[in-house]
Amino acid sequence: MARDKKKKPQRPKALPPKGFRDYFGAEVAERSAMLSQISQVYHRYGFDALESSAVETVEALGSFLPDVERPNAGVFAWQDEDDAWMALRYDLTAPLARVYAQFRNDLPSPYRRYAMGPVWRNEKPGPGRFRQFYQCDADTVGAASVAADAEICSMLSDTLENVGIPRGDYIVRVNNRKVLNGVLESMGLSEEAGTDRDAVLRTIDKFDKVGENGVRELLTKGRLDTSGAYIDGVGLSADQAEPVIAFLTSKAADASGTLANLRNAVGGSKNGLDGINELETIGDLMASGGYGSDRVEIDPSVVRGLGYYTGPVYEAELTFEIFDDKGRKRQFGSVSGGGRYDDLVKRFTGQEVPATGVSIGVDRLLAALREKGRMGSVSKGPVVVTVMDRDRMGDYQEMVAELRNAGIRAEVYLGNPKNFGNQLKYADKRESPVAVIEGGDEKANGVVQIKDLALGARLSAEIETTEEWKAQPAQMEIKRGDLVAEVRKMIARAESAE
Incomplete structure (x- = not known):
């Protein structure tokens, strides 16, 4: 009898779950920079940051789920060991209501808070519509005066201008x-x-x-x-x-x-x-x-x-025109909305608590800033210190430490240094503004070579030897002691040329 062949273990597919996606360096940096600019305005208006749990009880989310007849539909929910239902937060407002009700005796009244972070919705995904996305909220709880609503409107205006609209x-x-x-x-x-x-x-x-x-x-x-x-x-x-x-x-x-x-x-x-x-x-x-x-x-x-x-x-609407997928002109549209919701905290306390707030669609606003050409400066790669001699790694680490201590983003090439051309290809792929080169001769003479990669990017993939690299006009020899100052100048030249 023939032996049964052992089945090979099934390899998992290298794909995210449906409706989710990954965000890489430049996208994360752009979002972080924009959220920092938003928080500057919120902080200037006297709002305090709040980071609430990403998980809430389904009971706390309550009627703010998309389908109140099916309390666990629309969210990612599961039962705990004690049979209590929990869910990933659907928005940032329902958690605020729970936090305020829980800590209302300790919080100032009115309580002014802002929150930024991902939320999750178990809904059918579509083009540009994901099950995890970022929200950025600011709310005032405990103020019945419409002056609180007016303040949100002025803050929203200032926020849009501060991020570059x-x-x-x-x-x-x-x-x-x-x-x-x-x-x-x-x-x-x-x-x-x-x-x-x-x-x-x-x-x-x-x-x-x-x-x-x-x-x-x-x-x-x-x-x-x-x-x-x-x-x-x-x-x-x-x-x-x-x-x-x-x-x-x-x-x-x-x-x-x-x-x-x-x-x-x-x-x-x-x-x-x-x-x-x-x-x-x-x-x-x-x-x-x-x-x-x-x-x-x-x-x-x-x-x-x-x-x-x-x-x-x-509602904040962007009025400049863009082209849709079919090449037709249209206005960009809404990026933010909010209003007064005086019944939210009442679910927990039994007493009506006035509240008003706004939520910014982070992905929508980021797309608008890219459309306006306002996000390129945050995606620059690090200065790359190349490795000419693996036995002199200490020298290269000393240089990269000097650059970092001066506030310059920098790294030492940590791949196989045998093929110098691959190091340059790596720097090109990283969108590095400058490469630093120090061979044995440079070390003996107390100099280093620095290369403006913005000028040499098209040629970098074709260069195989150090001699070819040095022949490029964008490269210059400097004193070792001038490394930080000259790299800073070269980065500034590249930025001014954009």
Whole structure:
């Protein structure tokens, strides 16, 4: 009988899980640099950093999961030894509510915090949509005054300018959920109206996708979508739908005109008029701080998280044009949003605690900065000290230590030094600005060779010998004692030539 052949062990596929990706040096450096610039602004505004656990109990995440009927859907959840369900955090706001409720007797009130880090969502991935991504939040908990909302708007404006989005390329747009509630009340759709109110809210939430006519059709008889399928309407009459349309299209040439249009839209609703007065206060505070309508404006078309926010809502939109995948011009779009959510902490404490905050989409903002050409300077590689004699590694380590102590990013080549050309190819792949070369003759004469790789990058892959390398015009011989000063000059020349 033939022996059964042993099956070879199955090798795992070298792939990340679906919906996840890896981030390499330049991407990580760019994100770190941008987050540092954001945190500078947050810190300047008096916000404190908070780093909460990446894991929360499912109970703590509660209704802020994407599907409240299936409490573990939409998140990465598992049961602990004691059968308690835990999950990776879905956002940075629900953990803030838990932290504030837990430590409220020790924290200052209001509590101002910012947080930056990854969040995880167990949702279907798609192009540019991943299951792990970064968020960057700032929130004020315990302040009922709309001055807290106005401050978030001014901070968001300053943040965009600090990271490299110039004035004129963005706008922070502000609205108020209370105004919409007032419009619905004027239509006879109060909080108790149930399914009709919910259907209207879902339709309003589609305004940015289908526009004025699309919302009108969906509120009344229905419409054909782009795929040709017919979507049933809510069933309102044209007259009943008109207050919603008036609300969504009430933006005028200036803030006073917009507010007047909104007053007409809400009729006699006290809730709606309160929201309009809050918008007016925010506008006045913005003007007092020097934030004109070119930076922050009232815009009733901003509709965010209709079941989540309770007052002012805001959104930062980048207005410069880019080309989409089909070569068509379009505006870059939203990179940040937030608003007032006064019911969040109540789940833990039973008492309403006012709160307002904003979240920046880190990947979206990074993409915008790359589009504006603002991220290249953070991706430079290290100065590479080449190895001409492996028995003199101590000399090379001494040089690299001098460079590092002077604040210059540097490394010694640690691969096989036998083929000098490979060292240069390595430096080229690392996008190194400068290579340092010290052979036996240089050592004896107290000199080193330094090479500007920005000038010699195209030739580096073809050079095989030290003699060829020295022949390039971008290379110069300097005194050993001048290493730090001359390398610094060469890096500065390369940066100024970009």
